[in-house]
Amino acid sequence: MESQWFQHLVDLxxxxxxxxxxxxxxxxxxxxxxxxxxxxxxxxxxxxxxKGISQMELESSQLEKSAFWNALVGNAYLDxxxxxxxxxxxxxxxxTTSLGAVGYxxxxxxxxxxxxxxxxxxxxxxxxxxxxxxxxxxxDPMGALNLSVMKKDDYLRWHFDQxxxxxxxxxxxxxxxxxxxxxxxxRAPRQENxxxxxxxxxxxxxxxxxxxxxxGTLLVFQGRYSLHRVTKIEGETSRLMGLLGYAAExxxxxxxxxxxxxxxxxxxxx
Numbered sequence: 001m002e003s004q005w006f007q008h009l010v011d012l013x014x015x016x017x018x019x020x021x022x023x024x025x026x027x028x029x030x031x032x033x034x035x036x037x038x039x040x041x042x043x044x045x046x047x048x049x050x051k052g053i054s055q056m057e058l059e060s061s062q063l064e065k066s067a068f069w070n071a072l073v074g075n076a077y078l079d080x081x082x083x084x085x086x087x088x089x090x091x092x093x094x095x096t097t098s099l100g101a102v103g104y105x106x107x108x109x110x111x112x113x114x115x116x117x118x119x120x121x122x123x124x125x126x127x128x129x130x131x132x133x134x135x136x137x138x139x140d141p142m143g144a145l146n147l148s149v150m151k152k153d154d155y156l157r158w159h160f161d162q163x164x165x166x167x168x169x170x171x172x173x174x175x176x177x178x179x180x181x182x183x184x185x186x187r188a189p190r191q192e193n194x195x196x197x198x199x200x201x202x203x204x205x206x207x208x209x210x211x212x213x214x215x216g217t218l219l220v221f222q223g224r225y226s227l228h229r230v231t232k233i234e235g236e237t238s239r240l241m242g243l244l245g246y247a248a249e250x251x252x253x254x255x256x257x258x259x260x261x262x263x264x265x266x267x268x269x270x
Contacts, residue, residue, distance in 0.1 A: 006119065009052035009112055015044065017125040025125075032129050032220065039209070040184045040222040042129065048169065048216035052112065057215070059111045060147055060171045060240045067100030067149040068264035076159045076197065076227065090198040095157035100149035103142035104245075105268040113169065113242045117145045126167055126246060129220060136252070138245035141268035143254040147171075150178060150239040156230035158201055160187070161223035168221070169242040173213045175235025180211040182221070182228035189225075200227055213239060 006018070016022045020029075032042035048056065073094050075081050081092045107114040116122050118137070127135035138144035150156070152174075183200055186207070187193045200208070211219075221228070233239055245252075259266045 005112075005115065006121075009048060009055075009116060011046055011049050015047055018121045020124065020128055029125075029129055033131070036129070036220065036222060038184075040226040041182065041209075041211075042220045043211060044218040045214055046216055047218035050216075053171070053216045056112045056169075056242075057172050057240065059108075060113065060242075063102045063106060063111075063147050064100075064149050064238060064240065066106055067102045067147065068262070069098070069100035069149070069151075070261055070264070071096055071098035072261060073097075074157070074159075076157070076201065078159055078162055090194045090201065093198075093201055095201075096155065097157045097159075098150075098154045099156060100151070100154075101262050102147035102149065103263045103268070104138075104145040105141050107145060107147075113147065113171070114145060116169070117242075117244045123246065126220065130165060130248075132248050134248070136247050136250045138247055138253070139251045140245070140254045140259075142259055142263050142265075144245045146243040146245070146262075148239075148241040148243055150174070150230065150233045150241075152233055152236060152238075154239075155232045158227055158229040160225065160227060164224055164248065165220060165222045165246075167244040167246060168219045169244065170213050170215050170217045170219070171240040171242055172215055172237070174233045174239040175237045177232045177234040178213045178239040179231045180213060180219070180228065181208050181231060182211075182223070182226050183207045184209065184226045186227050187225050197227060213241075 015028060016025050019025060035042040073096050075091055075094050077091060081094060085091055123135055186196055256266045
């Protein structure tokens with residue numbers, strides 16, 4: 001196997017992703033694809049080894065200190081509220097998100113989160129899982145790989161993503177809170193279903209799926225049509241999550257506005 005470091009990071013007995021023809025890998029892909037089709041999320045617990053989690057947490061704790069933290073008020077659609085709509089319309093409802101982020105250009109090349117993000121076998125596994133003809137790293141020098149940092153009282157509001165899918169690796173959980181919650185397929189390309197979205201924002205939990213944050217879990221999530229959030233962080237231990245930016249098309253970049261609010265700057269570090 002070409003990358004010996006990978007054997008200590010990923011549980012290759014449970015997830016032999018270096019060989020897509022391995023019978024166990026085929027079973028993993030089939031199960032994950034079924035989860036994506038039915039629920040819009042494929043959860044793979046125990047993807048990282050205990051040793052891998054420990055090393056990744058140590059490295060991420062060092063990066064955490066350089067995270068840019070921001071608090072923003074916005075709606076569930078990550079766009080500007082439309083004041084022309086009725087006052088009680090769900091697109092005019094706002095909530096606060098607060099969290100920190102470390103950009104790709106802040107990751108040393110030897111850090112495990114960066115190495116797994118750039119590893120061709122991992123990319124090929126994600127590409128196959130998603131059923132894409134090709135998969136590309138984000139071209140954005142800051143947005144390609146992020147460490148999400150959520151400390152006490154931070155909260156990620158209910159929202160829809162503006163991308164088709166997100167790949168995440170859980171590094172560390174908070175003492176309490178920090179769970180991922182989502183409502184699968186609550187809207188569709190030509191059906192916004194505002195009434196159902198509004199019901200969730202009001203507190204209806206009938207369709208909410210609750211996933212506790214568990215270090216070492218790999219999650220592939222299709223959030224464009226599934227409403228989701230991260231619950232409020234409680235306790236002094238921060239929640240650390242790796243967000244690995246891939247795309248179905250080449251040269252995908254973040255907007256300057258997104259860079260500014262997420263990293264506090266628009267240009268990468270030299």
